Amino acid sequence: MSFRTKLFSFLGAFIVCGVGFLLMDIALMNAQGLSLFFQR
Amino acid sequence: MIIIDKIAGIYSLKSNRNKLVPWVVIVLLALVLLANDAHQNTIEAAQQVAEAIEDQAAAARTHVPAPKLTAADYPTVAGVNGRLVVWVVAQLHLWFAAFVLAVPIFVFIIEAIGMRTRDKRYDDMAYEFIKVSITAYSLTAILGGLLLFSLILFYPHLFTYLSTIFSETMLYYALLFFAESAVLYLYYYGWNWLQGGFRKWVHLTLGLMLNAVGTTLMLLANAWLTFMMSPAGVDPAGVFSGDSWAAIHNFLWNPINIHRFVANIAYGGSIVGAYAAFKFLTARNQQEKAHYDWMGYNANFIAICALLPLPFAGYYLAAEIYAYSQQMGITLMGGIFAWLFIIQAVLIGTLFLSANYYLWCGMGRSDGAKRYTKYIKYIAIVLVGSFLVWFTPHTLVLTNSELKSLGGPHHSILGPLGIMPAKNTAVNIMIIFTFLSFLFYRRSNKIATVSWEKTGNICQVALFSSGIANILFLGIYHGYFTNTVYKVAASIPQVVTTLVVIVGSLVLDSFIYRKSRDVGPLHWGRIPERAQYALFLLAVAFTWLMGLMGYIRSGIRQHWHVVDIMRDASAQAFTPTLGYAANVVSVAALLFLAMVIFVFWIAQVSSSKTLPAGYWKE
Numbered sequence: 001m002s003f004r005t006k007l008f009s010f011l012g013a014f015i016v017c018g019v020g021f022l023l024m025d026i027a028l029m030n031a032q033g034l035s036l037f038f039q040r
Numbered sequence: 041m042i043i044i045d046k047i048a049g050i051y052s053l054k055s056n057r058n059k060l061v062p063w064v065v066i067v068l069l070a071l072v073l074l075a076n077d078a079h080q081n082t083i084e085a086a087q088q089v090a091e092a093i094e095d096q097a098a099a100a101r102t103h104v105p106a107p108k109l110t111a112a113d114y115p116t117v118a119g120v121n122g123r124l125v126v127w128v129v130a131q132l133h134l135w136f137a138a139f140v141l142a143v144p145i146f147v148f149i150i151e152a153i154g155m156r157t158r159d160k161r162y163d164d165m166a167y168e169f170i171k172v173s174i175t176a177y178s179l180t181a182i183l184g185g186l187l188l189f190s191l192i193l194f195y196p197h198l199f200t201y202l203s204t205i206f207s208e209t210m211l212y213y214a215l216l217f218f219a220e221s222a223v224l225y226l227y228y229y230g231w232n233w234l235q236g237g238f239r240k241w242v243h244l245t246l247g248l249m250l251n252a253v254g255t256t257l258m259l260l261a262n263a264w265l266t267f268m269m270s271p272a273g274v275d276p277a278g279v280f281s282g283d284s285w286a287a288i289h290n291f292l293w294n295p296i297n298i299h300r301f302v303a304n305i306a307y308g309g310s311i312v313g314a315y316a317a318f319k320f321l322t323a324r325n326q327q328e329k330a331h332y333d334w335m336g337y338n339a340n341f342i343a344i345c346a347l348l349p350l351p352f353a354g355y356y357l358a359a360e361i362y363a364y365s366q367q368m369g370i371t372l373m374g375g376i377f378a379w380l381f382i383i384q385a386v387l388i389g390t391l392f393l394s395a396n397y398y399l400w401c402g403m404g405r406s407d408g409a410k411r412y413t414k415y416i417k418y419i420a421i422v423l424v425g426s427f428l429v430w431f432t433p434h435t436l437v438l439t440n441s442e443l444k445s446l447g448g449p450h451h452s453i454l455g456p457l458g459i460m461p462a463k464n465t466a467v468n469i470m471i472i473f474t475f476l477s478f479l480f481y482r483r484s485n486k487i488a489t490v491s492w493e494k495t496g497n498i499c500q501v502a503l504f505s506s507g508i509a510n511i512l513f514l515g516i517y518h519g520y521f522t523n524t525v526y527k528v529a530a531s532i533p534q535v536v537t538t539l540v541v542i543v544g545s546l547v548l549d550s551f552i553y554r555k556s557r558d559v560g561p562l563h564w565g566r567i568p569e570r571a572q573y574a575l576f577l578l579a580v581a582f583t584w585l586m587g588l589m590g591y592i593r594s595g596i597r598q599h600w601h602v603v604d605i606m607r608d609a610s611a612q613a614f615t616p617t618l619g620y621a622a623n624v625v626s627v628a629a630l631l632f633l634a635m636v637i638f639v640f641w642i643a644q645v646s647s648s649k650t651l652p653a654g655y656w657k658e
Contacts, residue, residue, distance in 0.1 A: 001494050009495060013502030021510040021537055028533040039522055 103204065106278025106606035107197050114610040115193065122194030123612035124624065129190050131587055131628045132635075133183035135307075137261075138300070138586070140180050141254045142308025143173040144224075146342050148247040155240060165335055167231050171646075172315050174228055175639045181217075195610075198601045202264060205273070205280045205287050209260045216260070220253045255301070262296050263288040268602045269593075270364050278605040291364045295357040302346050302353045307582050309343030311636065314579035317572035318640050330565035336575055337402055343578060344395050344478065348542075351388070351467050352535050354589075359528065361596070368596050368603070373460075377592045378434075379618055385431035385463070387585040392470050393423060394574040394581065399477045401571035406485035408559030415480065422473050429466040434458025461519025464531050468511045468538045472504065475542050479549060486556040496552040500545055507541035510534075583632060587625035595621070 001009075022036075029036045107113075114122065147166045154162030191199045203210060227246045234243035271278075273286030280287070316336035323329040362369030373381060400416050403409035435449045435458070436442075443449065456462065490496070511534050518530035597603050599613045607613075616624075 006494075006498060009498045010502055013499045014506050017503050017506035018509065021506055021540070024536060024540070025510065025514065025533040028536060029529060032529045032532070034526060034529050039526065 103280040103282065106201055106274075106602060109197055109607065109609040111609055111611055113197050115196065117193055121612065122190070123610070126187070126190045126194055127591075127624060128628045128631070129183060129187045131590060131625070132632055133180065133187050134590060135583060135586065135632045136176055136180035136183060136635075137258070138304040138307050139311050140173050140177045141258055142304040143169055143176075143312065144227075144247060144250045144254060145305055146308065147173075148244070148251055150338070151244060151247060155244065161334070165338065168335070169312050170228050170231070172312060172639060172643050174224075175642045176636075177221075177224060179635060179639070181221075195601075198606065201278070201602075201606060202267070205267070206264055206284070208284050209263060209288065213257060213260050216253055216257050220250065220257060223250045223253060258300060258304075259293075259297055260288075262300065263290070263293055265594075266290050266292040266296050268600075269361075269368070269597060271602050271605050274605060276605075278602065292357075292360060295360040299350075299353040299357045302350050303586070306343050306346035306350055307586065309339050309341075309346060310575075310579040310582045313339030313343060313575040314636070315339075315640050315643070317575035318637075319644075320572050321569060322644075326565055333405075333565045333567055336398075336572065340395060340398050340402075340575060340578070343582075344399075344474065347391060347395065348471050348474065351471070355464075355531065355535075365603070371596045371598065372592065376615060376618070377595060379437075380588055380592055380621075382431050382433050383588060383622070384585060385427075387581045387588070388467075389427035389430060389470075390581045391578060391585070392474055393427065394577040396420075396423060396474055396477045398571050398574040398578070399481045401567055401574070403481055403484045404568070405563050405566050406559060407563075408487070409484035412480040412484055416477075419473050419477055423470055426466040426470040426473075429457050430463050430470075432457040432462075456520065459519065459527075461515045461527050461530070464534055465511055465515030465519070468515075468534050469508060471538055472508065472511075472541055475545070476504070479545065482549070483553070485559050485562055486553050487559060488552050488556050490552060490554065493552055496548060500548050500552075503541055503544050503548070507537050510537045579636075580629070580633065583629045584625065587629050588622065591621050591625055 026036045116122075147170045150162050150166040150169070154160070154166065223246055227243070227250050230243060230246070234240060234246075267287055267290050270291035271287075272290035273283045274280050313336055316332045316339050320329055320332040320336060323332055358369070358372065361372055371377060396419065400413075403412065432454050434455065436446075436451065438446065438449060450458070488496075514530045514534050514537075518526045522530075595615060598615060599608050600606065601608045
């Protein structure tokens, strides 16, 4: 497996996991009546 | 005709009278019944009033307000400091109780694993664990009795007040204690008798019963202590409503239950780990060394499994204390006790470092571990870095000249690391890296055979990196750019991220290493002796930590026996200095460890035999 393939595989997986975590953060903050990015 | 008329008249009168008679009878009967009913109602009403008066009288007799004490209400016995005695005895009792409640939990699990795998080694190890706890069980009971006498002697009014509220639970506690003793002795002494087939199932059921009874005992005792922190089922004057469940199910009961349950398992694991280390160091041959190395590994594994969720359980308990009483919460972490939390951070850091160090040393058992040793230094750097963040204080204790040169009590660069979001971030990262150590240990003797191994590894690295990035984002953004509500709320996605990384990684790893090959046989016993001292360190750090944190939990009541209900009027009602408290806990910890060494020694003595030549008649 070349370095380039490794790098892009990692970036792809990182983005997928990162977006997953972000959605989870939004859901858990919303469940507490709060927004992830905006203070009320 | 006249006669006829008269007769007719008589008859008509008669017939009228005849018609009236039944009505008269009915009316009379009705009157009698009504009168009777009214009488009955009057009697019932009178009875009800009498019962109500009796109830009120009974309530007044049994449920009196909390007593308002003076210093004269605390007996002085032979010039002994009552608080010190109760403090040390309660602490010793709690350490042993935590140990003897925890050991049967994992003994039950290990026995079940042995039954499932039919590997006798598990059964032998479970038996050895329970053997250690038998002597400790006697010491727990003795110390419990000593605590009871101490309370009656030095705090008679407090004990009387609590026993009026918890009279039922105290009775059940005593009965359950008998039940636990019976089941424990049956479980231990019947181990070799109840072997194989249905008998083994009976034995395992006894183990389950032992755990059920032990846990119930703990829950009852927790109700007493949490009532003193967050009283319920009483009015503001302390008069008990008679609802025992309300008193038991007070605000802090469940947070303490969860925290103690998890902590006990971690503590029990560390103590039996110390036992295995003691036996490893005194082993006379390689076979014994291999056995106790395996036992030490399993004990450390149990301790780590419970240690990982423990900070979250502690955080939940602290959050609930804040929710119940802000004053108590601020005293806990922002007031006099805040500096003990710095010591707590140092000790928890010690726990993480020693547990990881033991795992790294343990990798030497496998010939394939070399592939992962190069990563250990990076794990160590992250752990030490997180450890430093965790014990960085927010406000420094400084002299005037130091204050002037620093420009205030907060350091400009390190000060921001003193707040809770920084510590939450640090502890989550420490947990993830400790898990990584375990993952490397797990992999060290395996060779994956699946074609997508590299892609799987890349995915795993991405999962770890994105999880850590998310924890840092939540900690930095919500910790420093939002208000307190958001800071506290953001700790939940941080925790869940850690859990997702651990669970996701374990699932992925199990697929990558499905049908894997072993590098070679594991060399149990091939571990440096210094690793055993890491196990000792784990047990000592846990003991100390429990003592100090237990003091804080109890100390936040300040000058109250029962918060806002019953005031402590004794001469010892003040909060001692942290140095004094740390000394008391340290001396108690030394006493406990001396007793633990005695328990280990007894376990060793019980298995040794002397054959005196020529002493007995042939």
